[in-house]
Amino acid sequence: MLRFFLVEDDPAVRRMVSRIIAESGLGDVIGEADDGMSTSIDGIRSADVVIIDLLMPGRDGIETVKALRDEGYAGRFIMISQVENKQMIGEAYQQGIDTFIQKPINRLEVLAVLKRVADHLILEKSLQTIRNSLSVFDAQGNDEAKMGGLRQRERSWEQQARSLLMQLGIAGEAGASDLIDIIIWLTEQEHEGRVLADLPPLKDIYEQVVRKHREVRDDSLQKDARAMEQRVRRLAFQTLTHLSSLGLNDYANPTFEYYASRLFDFQEVRLRMRELEDGSKTTSAKLNIRKFLYVFYMEARSAN
Incomplete structure (x- = not known):
């Protein structure tokens, strides 16, 4: 049950x-509040999801979300809005809104949005429970059982x-297999006790993945790693374009x-959207490859 x-x-x-x-x-x-000014971290701290109006007197929804994020709230935001201004909606996403409910309120839309957010939160909580159980299992189990569990989780995450590649419209791109190999390697790193609160340097990732998954000589390692880097960058660009x-x-x-x-x-997404409207096949958007890889890895894990 979510809060x-x-x-x-x-009030209606x-x-x-x-x-x-x-x-x-x-x-x-x-809990409830009738404006943004009276909403503080103390009131919403225990909430899993905050449903917030965009246009309110005193302090609007975007300003309130930003203030609550600055105060340390880490839950989800759903914004209610009848505004169709893309710049304002884009700014809301930048401040951490997960999704929108359009006014006038439609029961079916509200249910669909709430269920989507709830399902993801439940999956995240389930993942944490599974990880805690696996850590106990790893501490007590024998080596053969641990390796069997690792292989099963690798297959599941792969x-x-x-599935994510297909959903993002990039399953057929040249860098898709590279991304899968990177996910498997990161999975192995975490299983070996390396905490992945952030990624290792990208150069190290590419070289380690090439060394593990490709038959290469030492003298061609850096060349193959650079080729992988270029394929992954093109893959990220195709993902940005598709979204x-x-x-x-x-x-x-x-x-x-x-x-x-x-x-x-999200500002880079807005830029790419404008470029597509103008018919541009290239982009001046800045691709944050570390963020792309890390979020993709976390999404692959969170659905298991």
Whole structure:
């Protein structure tokens, strides 16, 4: 059961959303506020999801989200809005909004959005439980059992990674197999006790993956690693282009909503969208490859 907090100046909307949450069985509304100014980290700290209006008197939704993030709130935000201004929506995504609910409120849309966010949160919590169990298993099990568990998890994460490639429209790209090999290598690193709060240097990743998954001589290692780096960069560009195209056609597309601001800096997504509108096949957007790889890896893990 998830805990929701509502920030909305219209009491009728609060009542409607509260009723939908209660009837859906997704969780409980643990608190409400009628404006952004009266919403603080102390009031929402225990909430898993904050549902917040975009346009409110005093302090709007975007300013409130930014303030709450600065205060340390790490939960999810769903924004209620009747605004279609793409720049304002883009700014909301940059501040950490997960998704939007459009006004006037539609019960089916609210249920679909809440269930999507709830499913992801439940998967994250399940993953943490599994990781804790596996750490106990690893500490107590024998080497053969541990290696069997590792191979099973590698296969599971590899399958999820391939599913993500298809969802992102890049399964047929040249760098797709490189990305799979990188995911497997990172999985092995974490299993061996290396904490991946951040990635190793990209150059090290490419060289280690080439050494493990490619039959190369030492004198060609750096050349092959640079080739992999270029393929991964092109893959990231194709992902950015595909997501930006989805956003141009439908800003509420769930794949665009969920992945664009996670895999890339959203200002670069907006730039690529403008370039596509102008018919440009190239881009001046800056690709953060470390972020792309890390988020892809975490997404592959979180669905298992």
